[in-house]
Amino acid sequence: xxxxSLTQPVDTKTIILNExxxxxxxxGYSDVSMRDIAEAVGIRAPALYNHFTDKQNLYLAxxxxxxxxxxxxxxxxxxxxxxPAQQLEKFVYYLCESVGNDPDFRRLLQREVLDGxxxxxxxxxxxxxxxxxxxxxxxxxxxAPTCDxxxxxxxxxxxxxxxxxxxxxRRFFPGSRAEHEDPKYIxxxxxxxxxxxxxxxxxxxxx
Amino acid sequence: xxxxSLTQPVDTKTIILNExxxxxxxxGYSDVSMRDIAEAVGIRAPALYNHFTDKQNLYLAxxxxxxxxxxxxxxxxxxxxxxPAQQLEKFVYYLCESVGNDPDFRRLLQREVLDGxxxxxxxxxxxxxxxxxxxxxxxxxxxAPTCDxxxxxxxxxxxxxxxxxxxxxRRFFPGSRAEHEDPKYIxxxxxxxxxxxxxxxxxxxxx
DNA sequence: GACTCCTTAATTAACATTCATTAATATGAA
DNA sequence: TTCATATTAATGAATGTTAATTAAGGAGTC
Numbered sequence: 001x002x003x004x005s006l007t008q009p010v011d012t013k014t015i016i017l018n019e020x021x022x023x024x025x026x027x028g029y030s031d032v033s034m035r036d037i038a039e040a041v042g043i044r045a046p047a048l049y050n051h052f053t054d055k056q057n058l059y060l061a062x063x064x065x066x067x068x069x070x071x072x073x074x075x076x077x078x079x080x081x082x083x084p085a086q087q088l089e090k091f092v093y094y095l096c097e098s099v100g101n102d103p104d105f106r107r108l109l110q111r112e113v114l115d116g117x118x119x120x121x122x123x124x125x126x127x128x129x130x131x132x133x134x135x136x137x138x139x140x141x142x143x144a145p146t147c148d149x150x151x152x153x154x155x156x157x158x159x160x161x162x163x164x165x166x167x168x169x170r171r172f173f174p175g176s177r178a179e180h181e182d183p184k185y186i187x188x189x190x191x192x193x194x195x196x197x198x199x200x201x202x203x204x205x206x207x
Numbered sequence: 208x209x210x211x212s213l214t215q216p217v218d219t220k221t222i223i224l225n226e227x228x229x230x231x232x233x234x235g236y237s238d239v240s241m242r243d244i245a246e247a248v249g250i251r252a253p254a255l256y257n258h259f260t261d262k263q264n265l266y267l268a269x270x271x272x273x274x275x276x277x278x279x280x281x282x283x284x285x286x287x288x289x290x291p292a293q294q295l296e297k298f299v300y301y302l303c304e305s306v307g308n309d310p311d312f313r314r315l316l317q318r319e320v321l322d323g324x325x326x327x328x329x330x331x332x333x334x335x336x337x338x339x340x341x342x343x344x345x346x347x348x349x350x351a352p353t354c355d356x357x358x359x360x361x362x363x364x365x366x367x368x369x370x371x372x373x374x375x376x377r378r379f380f381p382g383s384r385a386e387h388e389d390p391k392y393i394x395x396x397x398x399x400x401x402x403x404x405x406x407x408x409x410x411x412x413x414x
Numbered sequence: 415g416a417c418t419c420c421t422t423a424a425t426t427a428a429c430a431t432t433c434a435t436t437a438a439t440a441t442g443a444a
Numbered sequence: 445t446t447c448a449t450a451t452t453a454a455t456g457a458a459t460g461t462t463a464a465t466t467a468a469g470g471a472g473t474c
Contacts, residue, residue, distance in 0.1 A: 012423080028322065030237035033459060043424070046461080050423050055460065088405075110321055113376050114314065115235065125379035133380050144405045150382040151396045152405075154373055155366055162365025163358075169320050172332030173340050175357040189358045197404030198295075198351045198359075219449080241434060253435080254450050262434065 013051045015041050020062035025104035028111055029059055060120075066108050067128045073098070074132055084142040085195070088156075091136065092194070093187040095160045100183035106164055159190050220258045222248050227269035232311035235318055236266055267327075273315050274335045280305070281339055291349040292402070295363075298343060299401070300394040302367045307390035313371055366397050 019040040023032045034055055038045040052058040077094055078087055099106050112124060125133075133153060140149040140156070163170075163186045170176060179185045226247040230239045241262055245252040259265035284301055285294055306313050319331060332340075340360055347356040347363070370377075370393045377383060386392045 028235070028237070030235070034461085035459080044426080045459095046426085046463095047424050049461075107321065110317070113373060114317055114321075116375070121376050122379045125376055129376075130380065137382070140405075147399070147405070148387075148396060150380070150384070151370070151387060151393075152400070153380075154370060154377055154387075155396070155400055158369025158373060159362055159366055162369050163361060165320060166361055166365060168323070169328050169332055169336075170361055172329045173337065173357070173360075175344070177357075180355075180358060180361075186358075189355060189362070192354070193359070193362055193404070194400075195404050195406075197400070197402050198347075198354070199402075240432080242432090250449090251451060252433095253437095253452085256435075257449055 012041070012043075016048060016051055016058070017062050017065050020058055021066045021104055021108070024059060024062055025066070025107040025111075029115075034058075063108055063112065063120075066105050067124065070098070070105065070128060071131060074135075078135060084139050088136075088139050088143060088194070089191050091139070092156070092160060092191050093184070095157070096183040096187040096190070099161060099164050100181075100186070103164075106161070110165060156190075156194065159193070160186065163190070219248070219250070223255060223258055223265070224269050224272050227265055228273045228311050228315070231266060231269055232273070232314040232318075236322070241265075270315055270319065270327075273312050274331065277305070277312065277335060278338060281342075285342060291346050295343075295346050295350060295401070296398050298346070299363070299367060299398050300391070302364070303390040303394040303397070306368060306371050307388075307393070310371075313368070316368075317372060363397075363401065366400070367393065370397070 016037065020032075020037050023036055023040060034045040034048055037058070038048055041048075048058065052061060073094070077090055082090070112120060116124065136153045136156060137149045140147065140152040144152060163180075167181055170180065223244065227239075227244050230243055230247060241252040241255055244265070245255055255265065259268060280301070284297055289297065319327065323331065343360045343363060344356045347354065347359040351359060370387075374388055377387065
């Protein structure tokens with residue numbers, strides 16, 4: 001069916017998607033026009049309609065693509081075994097690096113959570129995040145049996161995500177330093193907080 | 208200067224601001240037209256220009272108003288003394304109630320953090336949140352002297368905020384229950400996590 | 415190879431709509 | 445009257461999208 005022809009028919013669609021992801025993540029759906037995307041690609045706006053039926057269709061394809069690849073590296077995380085504590089620590093580091101190195105993904109997620117309709121959010125939860133959510137929830141149950149594991153999973157993700165999401169505002173708070181945006185530094189802080197709570201002095205063994 | 212006249216001249220401006228806050232919080236700057244706001248108020252769009260110079264001006268005024276009142280109840284929180292741990296617990300409960308009962312405020316904050324330019328974010332940090340930030344940082348230093356207090360403050364705020372921000376997506380995760388959106392339940396969870404870390408069994412005395 | 419034919423993907427031009435904003439004007443109370 | 449506040453009408457720009465057209469490559473037939 002899909003015959004990759006000659007010049008670059010498949011390539012154009014990929015380029016469009018990449019530019020769309022970048023622009024939608026940066027400015028949001030309503031602040032990116034079809035002309036903006038076309039210009040970034042190097043074509044005219046009507047040419048976009050050879051690849052996508054309309055703007056919404058292009059947006060959904062862009063978001064899907066941005067979220068699609070996020071399930072591969074994750075699975076490998078837990079293949080190597082380790083104690084639950086070690087696995088959680090690995091996950092926090094993975095999440096920090098992942099979110100820190102892909103601001104487009106993070107911003108698209110923020111925008112979807114803010115403005116996505118129920119249908120889109122349901123798909124997002126089921127198809128993109130459910131596996132990861134269940135894995136962390138299982139871990140949470142082992143590590144903190146008396147805690148609401150559902151809530152704890154949200155807490156862990158939120159703890160990481162918010163350090164990145166709040167960056168633009170946090171920068172103007174007293175005591176801000178460059179390392180506060182460093183994924184490794186954030187991960188270390190979060191891991192410490194999770195395992196020891198506020199009282200970071202009484203370290204418990206967890207390795 | 209401001210003479211509250213008769214019919215409702217000052218009132219109109221207030222109504223405009225309230226409707227603008229509501230609409231901007233719900234849909235975002237670009238997805239709310241001057242006509243939308245005017246319709247919500249019950250007037251025609253050009254009448255808005257008797258009270259605000261342009262759309263940006265109206266938006267800034269709306270955001271300022273939504274953020275303005277957030278510094279009053281806060282100060283009283285710490286006037287009654289208590290141990291640092293008690294004060295922090297009070298703050299978490301206050302923040303949960305505050306954010307939970309004012310979704311417009313929360314959504315506007317989310318939008319500003321996502322799309323606000325540097326100047327606006329600087330003003331927001333300095334004029335709206337700095338006092339609260341410094342207070343919590345001071346508390347953090349007392350409660351966790353070995354921890355990066357700046358980071359810890361962000362963690363505390365993020366922990367609370369994310370439970371509300373992620374609500375629309377979290378609802379579609381397995382195990383979701385109604386109480387997961389209850390401010391008091393969230394506060395209890397956050398307090399427990401902060402003071403005890405993952406291991407919620409070894410409760411430390413803190414009252 | 416040379417001739418059609420179909421498909422794909424690009425272009426320019428144009429359209430209808432919506433938007434923020436302005437101008438001119440009316441209304442009504444002090 | 446005067447001033448503040450509202451209205452209607454209009455303007456110019458931007459938006460998503462469609463129409464008509466063109467160029468180019470692949471496939472089948474001679």
